[in-house]
Amino acid sequence: MKFEDVIGNVPVKESLFRMMEEGRMGHAILFVEKDGGGAFALSLALAQKVNCTGPAGADSCGVCPGCHKYGKLIHPDLHFIFPVSKAKSLTESEKKAPISDYFVEKFRNFALSNPYFLEQELYDALELDAGNAGISVNEARDISQKLSLKSFEGQFRTIIIYLPEKMNVPAANKLLKLLEEPPLGTLFLLITHNPDRVLQTIRSRCQIVGMIPFSREEEEKAHGEFRVNPEYASLMETLLEAGLSKKVIDTFPVWETISAKEREKQKEFCIYAEEYIRNIFLYSNGLESLARIPAGMDSTIRSFSGRIKPTFYRKAFAKLEETAAAVEGNANAKLNFCDLCNQLLLFL
Ligand SMILES: [Zn+2]
Numbered sequence: 001m002k003f004e005d006v007i008g009n010v011p012v013k014e015s016l017f018r019m020m021e022e023g024r025m026g027h028a029i030l031f032v033e034k035d036g037g038g039a040f041a042l043s044l045a046l047a048q049k050v051n052c053t054g055p056a057g058a059d060s061c062g063v064c065p066g067c068h069k070y071g072k073l074i075h076p077d078l079h080f081i082f083p084v085s086k087a088k089s090l091t092e093s094e095k096k097a098p099i100s101d102y103f104v105e106k107f108r109n110f111a112l113s114n115p116y117f118l119e120q121e122l123y124d125a126l127e128l129d130a131g132n133a134g135i136s137v138n139e140a141r142d143i144s145q146k147l148s149l150k151s152f153e154g155q156f157r158t159i160i161i162y163l164p165e166k167m168n169v170p171a172a173n174k175l176l177k178l179l180e181e182p183p184l185g186t187l188f189l190l191i192t193h194n195p196d197r198v199l200q201t202i203r204s205r206c207q208i209v210g211m212i213p214f215s216r217e218e219e220e221k222a223h224g225e226f227r228v229n230p231e232y233a234s235l236m237e238t239l240l241e242a243g244l245s246k247k248v249i250d251t252f253p254v255w256e257t258i259s260a261k262e263r264e265k266q267k268e269f270c271i272y273a274e275e276y277i278r279n280i281f282l283y284s285n286g287l288e289s290l291a292r293i294p295a296g297m298d299s300t301i302r303s304f305s306g307r308i309k310p311t312f313y314r315k316a317f318a319k320l321e322e323t324a325a326a327v328e329g330n331a332n333a334k335l336n337f338c339d340l341c342n343q344l345l346l347f348l
Contacts, residue, residue, distance in 0.1 A: 001044040001071065001115065003059045008218040009038055009211055016046060016209070017058045028179050028188040030164070030206035032195050035271070036223060037211045040162065041115040043189040044070065047078060047158035050187060066153070073108045077151045079143060080107060082162040083133035087126060097138040116222035119163070119193065120268050130264035135167040140174035147183045157183075161190045165197035172199045179205040194328060216290055226279060226292035232272040237300060239341060243348035244307055251341040259333035266333060270324035274317060280304045281313045308348060315347045 003013050019025040029046075031039035045060070048070035054061025061067055069075035084103060086095045094102050103126050110125040111117065123130040143159060151157045167175065179188060179202060190206060192198050214222055235254050242250035258269050275292075282291040283298075284305035293301055323340045327333070 001041055001048060002062050002067075003042075003045045003049065006041045006045050007038055007116065007222050008214050009042060012042065012209060012212060013045075016042075019207075020050070026207045027182045027186055028190065028206040030190045030192060030195070030198065030203060030208050031211055032192055032208060033211035034213055035193050036116050036118040037213065038116055038222065039191040039211050040111065040117070040160070042211070043160050043191060044073070044115065046189065047156070047160065047187065050156045051075070051077070051158070073112060075153075077153065077157040079146060079157070079159045080104065080111075080162070081135060081139055081143060081159065082107065082122065083128070083135055083166040084126070084139075085129040085132040085134070087128055089127060097136070099136075099139045099142050101142060118223075118268075118271075120264055122162075123264065131262040133166065135161075135164070135171050137168070137170040137174055140167075140171045140178075144174065144178060147178065147186060151185060156185050156187045158187045158189060161188065163192060164190045164199075164202060165192055165194045167199070167202075169199075172202055176201050176205070197328070220292055224292075225294055226275055226297075228294055228297060229272055232269055233276070233297070233300075235269070236273055236276045239344060240304055240308075240348070242341075243345040246345070248342070248345060251345060255334070255337035255341045259337040263327050263333075266327045266337070267324050270320050270327070274320045276301075277313065277316050277320075280308060284308065284310075312347045316344055319343050319347070 003017075006013065016025070031043065033039040048067055049060040051066045051070060052060035052064055053066055054064040060070075062071070066075065070078060073080075081100050082103075084098045084100055086098055087103070089106075090098060090102055100107070106126055107122075110122065114121065117125075120130060122128070123133060147157065147159075161175075164172075164175075176199070178186075182188070188206070190198075190202075195203065195208070235257060239251060239254045242248070242254070258266055261269070279291045279293050279301050282288060283301050288298075291298075291301070319340060323336055326336045
């Protein structure tokens with residue numbers, strides 16, 4: 001992938017380019033993004049650029065042998081680490097100590113088809129158990145072994161670590177040794193959704209680069225139309241109806257259903273709810289053309305837009321962000337979602 005093909009984040013691309021030009025780029029960068037915020041695509045572009053043998057410039061050439069292999073994610077000096085779990089597709093011996101390499105074929109196809117993937121989409125595509133997916137010491141051992149060999153053909157070996165916050169302590173400690181004394185010509189690109197949960201010792205070894213949230217237009221380019229999740233849509237409809245008619249009792253099945261789900265699904269619901277409410281907001285402000293609603297959903301959204309007061313939106317967004325953060329922080333799920341429903345009801 002070339003820089004020019006990465007959606008949004010122009011100032012971030014420019015600052016990376018300046019860092020390269022001025023020789024200020026370190027051997028480890030920690031990208032901080034909101035789920036699906038483009039850091040993976042940008043990491044691919046950066047890895048391709050530093051290994052491009054084409055003419056010098058702000059972008060990779062896209063046609064040299066290095067670019068060709070990076071474009072297909074098959075360059076032998078490009079490695080991926082991401083959270084994994086004991087998936088059904090693994091053999092019995094692989095299940096004993098699953099590592100990213102066992103999934104690499106599927107991962108390549110998945111990431112090529114959607115470099116702006118969401119965390120949950122990755123788990124779904126690789127049939128991973130989101131609740132148990134993590135980066136173990138076996139992974140750190142594997143990468144340490146790979147790095148002890150000479151690079152195959154590139155100038156740099158690039159290791160893209162997706163979600164270092166999912167590393168357990170032994171893995172983080174082993175990786176830390178590599179970050180402290182990296183073999184020559186090694187570039188670590190880490191992507192986090194939650195920098196506070198990345199071990200401080202790891203963070204302190206990285207240059208931190210914050211991704212700029214997508215504009216509405218960029219968001220649509222990256223993630224397409226709002227993807228309807230019939231279950232979540234029905235929960236939202238029940239919740240908003242309960243709130244508008246002030247029937248607290250009708251919110252019970254909503255928070256009971258969500259709080260019984262695993263944490264990744266709870267976070268997914270918060271993102272969905274935010275997007276659902278944002279679409280109502282756009283409709284209520286005559287900005288229907290900006291809404292990402294598939295046909296069939298617009299009459300529901302339109303009906304809500306006329307009944308919700310303007311002060312609702314800002315408060316609802318803040319509460320949903322707070323709820324998602326509490327899921328991360330291992331809050332009691334029932335209390336967390338009961339509180340969310342009660343608050344939304346009060347805001348309506
Ligand atoms: Zn090239």
